Amino acid sequence: MGNQSSHNIPLERIDANRWRIPTRFNEAMRVPGVVYADDELIQQIISDNALTQVANVATLPGIVGHSLGMPDIHWGYGFPVGGVAATDARDGVVSPGGIGFDINCGVRLLATDLLRDQIKGSVDNLADALFRALPSGVGGYGMRKLTSDEMRQVMLHGARWAVEEGYGLESDLEVTEENGCLAGAKPEAVSRKALERGIGQLGSLGSGNHFAEVQYVEHIYDKEAAKALGIGQIGQVVTTIHCGSRGFGHQIAEDYIKLAEAKQKEYGYELPDRQLACMPINSEGGQAYLGAMACAANFAWANRQLLMNGVREAFASVFGRKARAKDMPMVYDVCHNIAKIEEYEVDGELRQVCVHRKGATRAFPKGHPAIPEQYRAVGQPVLIPGDMGRYSFVLVGAQGSMEQSFGSCCHGAGRRQSRTAAKKSITSKELLSKLEARGVTVRVHSKNLLPEEAPSAYKDAQEVVNVVHNAGLAQLVARLKPIVVVKG
DNA sequence: ATGTAC
Numbered sequence: 001m002g003n004q005s006s007h008n009i010p011l012e013r014i015d016a017n018r019w020r021i022p023t024r025f026n027e028a029m030r031v032p033g034v035v036y037a038d039d040e041l042i043q044q045i046i047s048d049n050a051l052t053q054v055a056n057v058a059t060l061p062g063i064v065g066h067s068l069g070m071p072d073i074h075w076g077y078g079f080p081v082g083g084v085a086a087t088d089a090r091d092g093v094v095s096p097g098g099i100g101f102d103i104n105c106g107v108r109l110l111a112t113d114l115l116r117d118q119i120k121g122s123v124d125n126l127a128d129a130l131f132r133a134l135p136s137g138v139g140g141y142g143m144r145k146l147t148s149d150e151m152r153q154v155m156l157h158g159a160r161w162a163v164e165e166g167y168g169l170e171s172d173l174e175v176t177e178e179n180g181c182l183a184g185a186k187p188e189a190v191s192r193k194a195l196e197r198g199i200g201q202l203g204s205l206g207s208g209n210h211f212a213e214v215q216y217v218e219h220i221y222d223k224e225a226a227k228a229l230g231i232g233q234i235g236q237v238v239t240t241i242h243c244g245s246r247g248f249g250h251q252i253a254e255d256y257i258k259l260a261e262a263k264q265k266e267y268g269y270e271l272p273d274r275q276l277a278c279m280p281i282n283s284e285g286g287q288a289y290l291g292a293m294a295c296a297a298n299f300a301w302a303n304r305q306l307l308m309n310g311v312r313e314a315f316a317s318v319f320g321r322k323a324r325a326k327d328m329p330m331v332y333d334v335c336h337n338i339a340k341i342e343e344y345e346v347d348g349e350l351r352q353v354c355v356h357r358k359g360a361t362r363a364f365p366k367g368h369p370a371i372p373e374q375y376r377a378v379g380q381p382v383l384i385p386g387d388m389g390r391y392s393f394v395l396v397g398a399q400g401s402m403e404q405s406f407g408s409c410c411h412g413a414g415r416r417q418s419r420t421a422a423k424k425s426i427t428s429k430e431l432l433s434k435l436e437a438r439g440v441t442v443r444v445h446s447k448n449l450l451p452e453e454a455p456s457a458y459k460d461a462q463e464v465v466n467v468v469h470n471a472g473l474a475q476l477v478a479r480l481k482p483i484v485v486v487k488g
Numbered sequence: 489a490t491g492t493a494c
Binding site for chain 1: 489490491492
């Protein structure tokens with residue numbers, strides 16, 4: 001059953017942007033699946049088999065509402081990337097595979113007071129400065145080697161630790177999801193192996209789809225919201241950082257997937273795919289996972305704080321001035337691989353649920369108390385990186401996300417080719433010259449991995465964001481185009 | 489994503 005092809009899944013069209021997988025597809029499904037896609041994206045999704053995973057997730061003990069797939073959905077470990085699942089916080093489960101290996105992988109956007117024309121003559125210098133400032137590569141060490149006591153402080157306090165150590169400003173924390181620190185961190189639930197892998201990696205970009213990208217505001221959809229977010233000027237230079245918890249979060253995910261797998265019999269779970277292995281939220285294992293997950297989430301926020309500080313310093317060195325917050329204010333930081341306990345109305349009843357967001361961004365609408373005061377009138381910023389050749393997007397959360405998707409929307413373009421397929425389709429050299437021809441300056445640590453990140457390996461992010469906009473999950477604010485890409 | 493398998 002776990003390998004049943006998506007081609008056999010009965011899809012019911014709800015409207016132009018929504019499709020339902022009815023529970024009759026598989027008697028183990030406890031709730032229907034709902035997938036967000038237009039006509040073109042749904043074809044890509046069907047050929048990827050990710051719909052089978054949406055149906056599989058619908059069998060999780062305690063799942064409520066729907067098993068959701070965003071338009072950037074694609075095949076992942078057990079759960080699809082681009083998936084959202086909410087389980088009852090009292091008697092439901094938490095599944096490490098529903099968060100993903102890169103715990104609190106996320107996106108941070110930084111504005112500048114520079115215009116595209118003003119940096120034209122300095123693009124190569126800026127690219128070099130950024131590449132020097134941001135350590136990268138698989139297994140790469142970070143800018144800050146921690147003592148074990150410092151590592152503990154990072155796990156407990158996240159981005160706040162980094163700010164107190166001088167890597168940024170108090171105001172940065174106000175525009176970070178959870179203020180850069182998820183409550184409930186339990187350092188004692190983290191293995192020695194995870195600590196060993198993580199302790200030298202703080203302030204590093206890593207590899208794969210992680211990057212820092214200098215961009216300019218190319219199009220504004222919503223003037224009022226763009227202005228409120230501090231990105232209201234066409235041509236304005238901004239920088240996006242996409243990174244997570246490196247080997248630290250990866251090891252924590254691995255540790256708890258193993259633990260969950262070993263305990264499936266004890267819990268009496270029979271799931272269609274062993275990669276869905278899960279634990280009751282209110283069990284020793286479930287609580288330990290959530291405590292360790294919070295440690296990884298906090299490590300990731302500290303990591304992006306150090307990286308952003310590196311970006312500010314690189315700009316300062318090139319443009320000969322201090323990296324003041326006034327010159328480079330942070331717009332926002334969102335995570336897109338995490339589980340959170342939140343409250344929603346489900347079937348007319350207010351319920352505490354554990355929202356698993358795996359490749360999905362929180363998208364709270366205007367007025368929500370979790371949104372920083374300065375953005376409360378427009379909505380929570382939603383940062384959607386596209387691919388390195390085309391464009392990225394800024395949106396704000398909309399009311400529909402609370403009614404339909406447990407306050408969530410998409411997280412990126414989403415893969416349309418596997419890493420292996422991408423590698424076969426283009427060489428690193430071809431790709432670099434294509435990007436250069438488009439006016440994108442690239443600095444890359446691992447050239448051999450670059451083809452995996454080719455724009456052609458990704459869906460069109462414009463189509464993806466159009467779907468969440470039209471479905472009412474979030475609202476388009478601005479489109480950003482790349483100038484400099486620094487890849488791990 | 490990832491000391492790309494201990």
